[in-house]
Amino acid sequence: MDTTSGSVESGPAALRRTLHQRGLRMTPQRQLVLDAVRDLGHATPEQICAQVQQAAPAVNITTVYRTLDLLERIGMVRHTHLGHGAPTYSEQEHQHVHLVCHSCGSVTESPTDLMDGLAERLLAESDFALDASHVALSGQCRNCRDAEEDQR
Amino acid sequence: MDTTSGSVESGPAALRRTLHQRGLRMTPQRQLVLDAVRDLGHATPEQICAQVQQAAPAVNITTVYRTLDLLERIGMVRHTHLGHGAPTYSEQEHQHVHLVCHSCGSVTESPTDLMDGLAERLLAESDFALDASHVALSGQCRNCRDAEEDQR
DNA sequence: CTACTTGCAAAAACTTTGCGAGCTG
DNA sequence: CAGCTCGCAAAGTTTTTGCAAGTAG
Numbered sequence A, B: 001m002d003t004t005s006g007s008v009e010s011g012p013a014a015l016r017r018t019l020h021q022r023g024l025r026m027t028p029q030r031q032l033v034l035d036a037v038r039d040l041g042h043a044t045p046e047q048i049c050a051q052v053q054q055a056a057p058a059v060n061i062t063t064v065y066r067t068l069d070l071l072e073r074i075g076m077v078r079h080t081h082l083g084h085g086a087p088t089y090s091e092q093e094h095q096h097v098h099l100v101c102h103s104c105g106s107v108t109e110s111p112t113d114l115m116d117g118l119a120e121r122l123l124a125e126s127d128f129a130l131d132a133s134h135v136a137l138s139g140q141c142r143n144c145r146d147a148e149e150d151q152r
Numbered sequence C: 001c002t003a004c005t006t007g008c009a010a011a012a013a014c015t016t017t018g019c020g021a022g023c024t025g
Numbered sequence D: 001c002a003g004c005t006c007g008c009a010a011a012g013t014t015t016t017t018g019c020a021a022g023t024a025g
Helices: A012-021 A028-040 A045-055 A061-073 A112-126 A142-151 B012-021 B028-040 B045-055 B061-073 B112-126 B142-151
Strands: A077-081 A087-091 A097-101 A107-110 A136-140 B077-081 B087-091 B097-101 B107-110 B136-140
Touching (some): A012 A028, A028 A045, A028 A061, A045 A087, A061 A077, A061 A087, A097 A112, A112 B112, B028 B087, B045 B061, B097 B112, B136 B142
Antiparallel strands (some): B077 B087
16 A cells, blocks of 8 residues: 555554654664554553563663653554553554453453444534544453352 | 431431441541532542542541542442543442543533443443443544644 | 541652763764 | 664652551440
8 A cells, every 4th residue: 555565564664654754763662662562452551661671671661651652643552541540552553442341350352333323323412523442441241240140 | 407307318328327337437528528529520539639628628638539449339439430540430320421532631421321222232242231431432522623624 | 445537658659751871864 | 963762860640558646436
């Protein structure tokens, strides 16, 4: 879908290109943070930092925060509020609805088209343009409901 | 304004009764925190603390945190994640879906039955029991969309 | 007296900011 | 050289914990 040869669109090239457009530099740290976000799926800054530090122990968590902020501003990652206080970061493309169990904390992913109907209603009834992938839905998963029933 | 005549079920009596069942005491601080939660609708611990301190300046924010935790455990308040890191507390009964605009930060409330269809699908397809009011939905409100269109 | 509560202070967890040094072009 | 980046240290926020004193039953 663009210029060069068969370079993978989501590879290092995309990052370097986007950065370069804005007079920013491509650095190992930035690549590592982006890789970590991809590998981990959705993770907190701290988890991402730990992952990055496996490859480059010297990387400071400050850099992780700054890089996540940067990557988000240039649209390569997004963050989602999963419930607790902890925002989690994931790739821009990696969009789905998060189902967080407030009993066991497990996170399940569902396709965003689950929300299509709701999105339409919100737009019609409340003039609100839903961003389906930004927020997690809270509830209770099968296991925890079963466990609770057993207790009774 | 209580005991004597037809005491309202959600008044101080309910709190005292519930606390007493568990060997806990009814204190001015606890009543004040509960009142503040009700008056404010949904508010952060800090906002609640400020409200409480209007009536009783000596109350420490530590007590507010502990009391909110307690009130939540005994089921008299619930907390909702509105997006940022900030949890907000509201009465147990006061349930609705929160729509948070990620452009201007405004919070709108919608009836939870908006989510009924979604809840059914989640239960059927993912065995997930949705708690509609616990998490806010993120998106963009009318004003901000209009503003963005104007820019173009 | 015993157990529950509270305020204060300190600690902990999480995030942001300032600054000097190092790179890159 | 000019500007972007990084690591380190410090400061800011928000929330939790420890402890001694106070209070109800």
